[in-house]
Amino acid sequence: MSDNFLTGRNLLNVVRQSTYLTIVSMGQMFALLTGGFDLSVGTILALTSVVGATAMAGAHAAMPDAVGLSILIGIVAGIAAGTAIGVVNGIGVSVFNVSPFMMSLGMASIGFGIALYMTGGVPVYGMPMEFGDVFGFGSVFGIPTPILVTVILIMVLYFVVNWTRLGRYFYAVGGNIKAARLSGINTRLTLFLAYVLCGAMAAISGILLTARLDTGEANIGANMPLESIAACVIAGVSLRGGVGRIENVVLGAIFIGLVQNGMNLARIESYLQTVVIGALLILAVVADQFRLRYIANLQD
Template sequence: MNIGVLPFFLLAALVIFTVATPQFLNLANLTNVARQSVYLVLVSLGQMLVLVTGGFDLAVGTSIALTSVISATAMVTLAVVFPDSVWLVVSLGILAGFAAALAIGVLNGLGVARFGVSPFIMTLGVQSVGAGIALFITGGVPVDGIPYEFGDVLGFGLLFGLPVPVLVAVVAIALVWIMMNRTRLGARLYAVGGNIKAARLSGINTGATLFSAYAICALLASVAGILLTARVGSGETNLGGTVALESIAACVIAGVSLRGGVGRVESVVLGAVFIVLVQNGMNLMQIGSYMQMVLIGALLILAVVIDQARYQRLVGGN
């Protein structure tokens, strides 16, 4: 199993942050890391699906923001219509958020799979369109007034003694693992990323496979958007601003190949946790957010360089 440079990065981070700050390995801090990892884990799982096919999705942040804005707006509006049906309002608001994100996934999927647009150009363009729509709806102002029960359960609730967002992430991880390892769709995603021409000649509907990857990616980002909205208690257009870079970094560090065909769910989960762990350690060390962006970008570049070197050795060996 290709896990890339992740073990070395993880070991280095644990040693550095444990030495630098005694609070790093506290149970309370590790629990906090687990909570914070949920959102990036969900997005990274979706990003992995797209990377496995040989593409990538720069619009995952917009999926989160549009989910947040649309779901919050729907809840606030429906609360007036159904003042005594809180969970009906919440359920319809969540569905509205999913629909908004799915629209982004459908656009990306159609552009890449049907019209052959470069994933970079397609997802970058959709990212801009979605961000503009979110800002137009809100005017850049947070959408307040969502039901208290929504945040109390999905943002801060406990079930079986575990945070609800963590349980949601565990279910998502299990479902994606099953999909990638036990279903035809998972096998087709790997086949398309490994060699799309060979996959087409073997009878795989490559267009439908690519479309599915982008649609599922957007839905997983939407789940993260719902949980983040519940956490902050309002619809926000700036949610997920850096998540595209972070999710790609988590995947590449975890050994997902940028050329497609290679990637494992369990490694990606660990990669996302690693990114959050590094951010948490830097926060404890009081390193500013700007320098954190520098380090995450540098880690991504280093991981890509190592992946490229590994690929060149494999090609040379053949």
């Protein structure tokens, strides 16, 4: 283990780098809570990045003096495009009863194809420097902007999950959708909103990552579905739905970031890092199965 691993500077870097995964993982938790999952979150990052960067660069070229407006146009366009994927996923799962696996996998392919078509595989440049300076590398009262945005989202989603009727509905639908329906819960709307929230969170993460990279990229987020599901399952979110906590998911995402950072410092190749993350996911799923069996035995 490198001597730099436990330094304050490195740990701050881990937290900063984990913000993108943390935001996506919190969105993924909503899909998992309802008994599904979203394999299109990586594509949402890519499409958000490409659409946001293209709109921002175009607005900046047309209105070079209106920097703030150009940035706003790009952010709104990017988040709208990413959230639209979540809306389509939600309609497919809640209205047409398409399995979350097939629905999100199909949308992942569609979104990725659109992103590549828009860019031809070439990064999008021309965004205002202020965008990266503020949202990628800036800070407020000494707190890096990505971390500040993540903290705000954590507080908002914690409130939604723990203190609102919608939050209770997510748990109810994931725990037993038939019982939830009989109790008067609009299960279709709840499922729909779960995937919309998941798409919106991935879109916000895509905007922040675009600011960090200072380009619109169609190839970002490839590992995000695996990593976000791993972060959730490691944090105790059940793949069967109905179980999970926002604060634990945040810790799970940071844990994934620590593992990746440690492997980077140990100079482990990126391909092997993917193997390690996959192994962690499998171990977490096995542990979840043991937990479910233990609970079932207690009930018997």
